[in-house]
Amino acid sequence: MNKAVVIGSGLGGLECGILLSKAGYRVTILEKNALPGGCIAGYWRDGAYYDTGFHYAGSIGAGQTLDLLFKGLGLENLPWQFLEGEEVEADGRRFYLPFGLDAYAAALSEEFPHCRAELRAYTDFLREVVQMPLVHFGEGRAMELFSRSSREYLESAISDPLLRKVLCGAATRLPYAPELPLYSFAQINGSFIQGAARLHGGGETLVKALISAFDAAGGTLVCNAGVRALEAGNGRVSRAVLADGSTIEADIFISDIHPALTNALLAPETLRPAYRKRLASLRQTGGYTGYSLRFRPGSLICPKRNFFLAPANGTVWDGGISAGLFFSAPKEGEYATTADILVPGNRPEEAQRWISAFNAVLPGLADSAEGLIVSTPHTWERYLGLPEGSAYGIAKDFTHPLSTVISPRTPLENLFLTGQNLNLHGVLGVSMTALYTCAEILGQEHIKKQFGI
Numbered sequence: 001m002n003k004a005v006v007i008g009s010g011l012g013g014l015e016c017g018i019l020l021s022k023a024g025y026r027v028t029i030l031e032k033n034a035l036p037g038g039c040i041a042g043y044w045r046d047g048a049y050y051d052t053g054f055h056y057a058g059s060i061g062a063g064q065t066l067d068l069l070f071k072g073l074g075l076e077n078l079p080w081q082f083l084e085g086e087e088v089e090a091d092g093r094r095f096y097l098p099f100g101l102d103a104y105a106a107a108l109s110e111e112f113p114h115c116r117a118e119l120r121a122y123t124d125f126l127r128e129v130v131q132m133p134l135v136h137f138g139e140g141r142a143m144e145l146f147s148r149s150s151r152e153y154l155e156s157a158i159s160d161p162l163l164r165k166v167l168c169g170a171a172t173r174l175p176y177a178p179e180l181p182l183y184s185f186a187q188i189n190g191s192f193i194q195g196a197a198r199l200h201g202g203g204e205t206l207v208k209a210l211i212s213a214f215d216a217a218g219g220t221l222v223c224n225a226g227v228r229a230l231e232a233g234n235g236r237v238s239r240a241v242l243a244d245g246s247t248i249e250a251d252i253f254i255s256d257i258h259p260a261l262t263n264a265l266l267a268p269e270t271l272r273p274a275y276r277k278r279l280a281s282l283r284q285t286g287g288y289t290g291y292s293l294r295f296r297p298g299s300l301i302c303p304k305r306n307f308f309l310a311p312a313n314g315t316v317w318d319g320g321i322s323a324g325l326f327f328s329a330p331k332e333g334e335y336a337t338t339a340d341i342l343v344p345g346n347r348p349e350e351a352q353r354w355i356s357a358f359n360a361v362l363p364g365l366a367d368s369a370e371g372l373i374v375s376t377p378h379t380w381e382r383y384l385g386l387p388e389g390s391a392y393g394i395a396k397d398f399t400h401p402l403s404t405v406i407s408p409r410t411p412l413e414n415l416f417l418t419g420q421n422l423n424l425h426g427v428l429g430v431s432m433t434a435l436y437t438c439a440e441i442l443g444q445e446h447i448k449k450q451f452g453i
């Protein structure tokens with residue numbers, strides 16, 4: 001039986017572990033922390049559960065991409081709470097945007113009747129992208145859209161500047177920057193608008209489901225097992241060296257950690273300097289400060305929507321600060337237990353400012369809160385090793401698509417990459433990437449059969 005080692009038990013690592021185990025590999029996932037799950041793992045404090053890097057997922061409606069991917073992984077019957085829409089405040093006006101691409105276009109057409117045709121064309125374009133065939137990585141239409149600018153597209157497709165602001169209003173789900181490729185913009189926005197949901201029990205529910213699917217397929221997860229080196233020779237990795245000095249051999253190695261950190265596990269002479277240098281020099285997307293609120297029991301009904309504030313000054317393209325308020329779906333009942341306000345950058349001292357700003361949108365929010373925990377990009381860097389606490393990994397750049405979209409293949413024939421740094425971040429992006437990674441190992445036909453695509 002072929003052996004595989006996966007470095008890191010983030011979403012991508014667990015998904016690759018499940019796919020390879022189901023294909024007959026003996027898989028061991030090595031996780032440096034005491035708890036698995038990486039960004040999607042939540043935590044408990046003083047009897048309350050807090051989500052961290054998973055508040056909701058897109059394209060989860062029946063037959064949509066994430067739904068197909070999760071079913072193919074064996075993650076069926078998860079307790080999703082579907083969201084009805086989201087609220088965006090821009091230039092002092094409040095907009096309610098229902099989910100579903102047609103409903104979204106129709107609601108915005110009421111507010112911007114002069115842009116009705118543009119909105120129809122916009123949502124048709126998002127539909128085209130979210131329905132693009134899976135499996136083909138770095139090819140065809142997706143790669144063409146990776147080499148186009150989101151900003152230029154929006155400026156030419158939507159004539160009203162306020163409407164453009166609203167369309168970019170849910171800004172915290174994307175690493176907005178002038179270089180943002182059109183593919184990332186359309187796939188992420190399209191997926192959430194198409195069908196978004198949170199999980200009752202949050203990231204913990206997802207991690208438990210992934211681990212039980214991995215267990216059921218015969219895999220082994222080892223925590224407190226950080227990999228400190230990969231030994232290689234003749235163009236192949238032979239074994240992983242763990243922090244305690246022990247070693248583990250395998251036929252295939254998959255790294256779910258940042259590609260530059262993966263390279264740093266190898267002796268310098270193993271890789272061409274140009275490859276190593278290229279991956280080490282790429283820009284990271286920014287990190288977030290999180291203000292996690294805990295609510296008094298029975299004080300605030302949990303809204304089936306998230307809330308966003310568009311930048312008060314400037315736009316998302318030139319560093320304007322946007323913020324999002326994300327509720328966790330309570331395990332039971334209708335009352336909110338916890339929620340997260342996410343604001344880009346390192347702002348541990350600004351909690352009251354942002355709680356007040358969202359209280360104006362959702363009166364009662366501040367009075368219902370009885371606890372606050374603040375996390376910053378440093379928290380993420382320390383806990384998971386994310387370079388600069390980057391929330392969404394390597395920044396994609398439409399002017400350099402070939403060097404910022406990273407292949408799952410490496411110069412070493414049995415070392416593969418996966419996770420949010422390669423193609424697209426988020427639960428959807430990482431799940432798509434796990435499929436691309438495993439298609440390199442198992443072949444596209446195997447993957448197509450497994451997922452019925």
Ligand SMILES: Cc1cc2nc3c(=O)[nH]c(=O)nc-3n(C[C@H](O)[C@H](O)[C@H](O)COP(=O)(O)OP(=O)(O)OC[C@H]3O[C@@H](n4cnc5c(N)ncnc54)[C@H](O)[C@@H]3O)c2cc1C
Nearest residue numbers: 008010011012032038039053055056226227419420426427
């Ligand atoms: C604040 C925040 C909010 C977010 N909200 C959402 C959301 O609502 N919806 C959504 O879809 N996405 C969201 N995301 C994005 C999503 O969480 C990530 O894209 C995804 O979880 C990344 O998964 P991954 O597998 O790439 O890696 P990671 O989650 O980074 O996992 C890597 C794992 O490797 C481990 N590791 C590191 N070094 C080693 C080593 N040397 N040896 C062994 N193990 C190692 C780490 O401990 C970690 O467990 C959010 C992210 C952040 C930061």
